[in-house]
Amino acid sequence: MSNTERTLQAVSTAAGWTPDSWRARPAKQMPVYPDAGELAAVQRELQALPPLVTSWEILALKQQLAEAQEGRRFLLQGGDCAENFADCCADVISNRLKVLLQMSLVLVHGLKLPVVRVGRFAGQYAKPRSADTETREGVVLPSYRGDIVNGPEFNARARTPDPRRMVKAHARSAMTMNFIRSLIDGGFADLHHPEYWGLDWVGDAQLAEEYQRMVSGLGDSVRFMETLVGSQIHELKRVDFYTSHEALLLPYEEAQTRQVPRQWGWFNLSTHYPWIGMRTCAIDGAHAEYLRGIRNPIAVKVGPAVTPDQLRGLIDLLNPDDEPGRLSLIHRMGAGQIGERLPPLLDAVKRDGRRVLWVCDPMHGNTESTSNGYKTRRFHNIRSEIEQAFDIHAAGGTRLGGVHLELTGEDVTECTGGARDLTDTDLSRAYRSSVDPRLNYEQALETAMLIVRKRASQGAVAAS
Numbered sequence: 001m002s003n004t005e006r007t008l009q010a011v012s013t014a015a016g017w018t019p020d021s022w023r024a025r026p027a028k029q030m031p032v033y034p035d036a037g038e039l040a041a042v043q044r045e046l047q048a049l050p051p052l053v054t055s056w057e058i059l060a061l062k063q064q065l066a067e068a069q070e071g072r073r074f075l076l077q078g079g080d081c082a083e084n085f086a087d088c089c090a091d092v093i094s095n096r097l098k099v100l101l102q103m104s105l106v107l108v109h110g111l112k113l114p115v116v117r118v119g120r121f122a123g124q125y126a127k128p129r130s131a132d133t134e135t136r137e138g139v140v141l142p143s144y145r146g147d148i149v150n151g152p153e154f155n156a157r158a159r160t161p162d163p164r165r166m167v168k169a170h171a172r173s174a175m176t177m178n179f180i181r182s183l184i185d186g187g188f189a190d191l192h193h194p195e196y197w198g199l200d201w202v203g204d205a206q207l208a209e210e211y212q213r214m215v216s217g218l219g220d221s222v223r224f225m226e227t228l229v230g231s232q233i234h235e236l237k238r239v240d241f242y243t244s245h246e247a248l249l250l251p252y253e254e255a256q257t258r259q260v261p262r263q264w265g266w267f268n269l270s271t272h273y274p275w276i277g278m279r280t281c282a283i284d285g286a287h288a289e290y291l292r293g294i295r296n297p298i299a300v301k302v303g304p305a306v307t308p309d310q311l312r313g314l315i316d317l318l319n320p321d322d323e324p325g326r327l328s329l330i331h332r333m334g335a336g337q338i339g340e341r342l343p344p345l346l347d348a349v350k351r352d353g354r355r356v357l358w359v360c361d362p363m364h365g366n367t368e369s370t371s372n373g374y375k376t377r378r379f380h381n382i383r384s385e386i387e388q389a390f391d392i393h394a395a396g397g398t399r400l401g402g403v404h405l406e407l408t409g410e411d412v413t414e415c416t417g418g419a420r421d422l423t424d425t426d427l428s429r430a431y432r433s434s435v436d437p438r439l440n441y442e443q444a445l446e447t448a449m450l451i452v453r454k455r456a457s458q459g460a461v462a463a464s
Helices: 003-012 036-048 055-069 090-111 164-185 205-229 250-255 286-292 308-318 338-352 379-396 424-429 441-463
Strands: 074-079 115-120 133-136 139-142 242-246 273-276 298-302 327-331 357-360 367-369 375-377 400-406
Touching: 036 164, 036 250, 055 074, 055 115, 055 357, 055 400, 074 090, 074 357, 090 115, 090 164, 090 441, 164 250, 250 286, 273 286, 286 308, 298 308, 308 327, 308 338, 327 338, 338 379, 357 379, 375 379, 379 400, 379 441, 400 441
Parallel strands: 074 115, 074 400, 115 242, 242 273, 273 298, 298 327, 327 357, 357 400
Antiparallel strands: 133 139, 367 375
């Protein structure tokens, strides 16, 4: 280890932190397991299992996120609101990867920037809930907190938190990662042949034609570059792909937190890029305590109730050394509040000169319930929040460096609007989410095109 590395380690190692120091802090959104001994035994089993990701992958992602902070990359983070054990199958995984690749192709082509591709999968099995219990016809049971904790069926056996589910989640995360890596290494993401990703599911002709023009343009660019260099550009045969999930179930995260040879500090080796949400981001809380000590790049969801002083405190806690690529702030305000709530936060961080990656989550602030009982999100609100976010950052002299989306590669009807103009009556046709509504493949692709058009229009205004 060099003198520089020793100095960095001395400065950056979190004081008084251990993988279990979170246990001394208030922990929200945690299930109550009936057998503490069984929980401890499962944690020991998880500690002995192989890791899901590597420290060098984590550090490579951190470098890419640092470049996104500087405007040299753009982050695309997307996937399921909550994975289900039953969806750990080839078709669901490959379709999820396919739609993210298609979106990234649109962004690469339109933004003229490399895209950091991060999936909300291979570990997104836990979900926060607004209440600890659910009542139906006078029966009170624990809330469903995701397949890693309990089952969605409304009976006492399914809803009782079961620590063995953490082992099942680890196994399915490993299978998902193995399949994704096999697809990528086998040429599934080869930019020489983006047409292989298919577009069978897009029914809107105009959307499909615009995408095909981009595919053709990218293919021409690749062939032109290879003609110039006189050989095939092999780096275009595969892409970097990273995983993320909400670090919600802390006993699981703790069991996956390890030291590795030839590296200082601790890494969460269950995912490349963990984040914490609005419900668990208290400065004195267990989740913030856990995140402050790991070397992974991390993120925090920032909602409309967060004040500039609270945000400053979180930044000081989670990134005291102002390390590039370390901290992302994912704002999720809602289309109706972003104009008022976001500018003071941007101004506070800018005045302090702190290095963060600003990311827009246009999903979670725009959830509503319909008269027929479905949770949904209106595409026009999602579009509005994205467009406003770009404008607010431009006006404030800051940079929007990415988006965070809940989406699926399946033909679902969970969010209304979009190219096919889905309505509330369409929701019952293919509503499959057990928690939150997701963009379907067509709405996801339309969102990528929206981002490109918005950035292009900003560039045209700046040049005029």
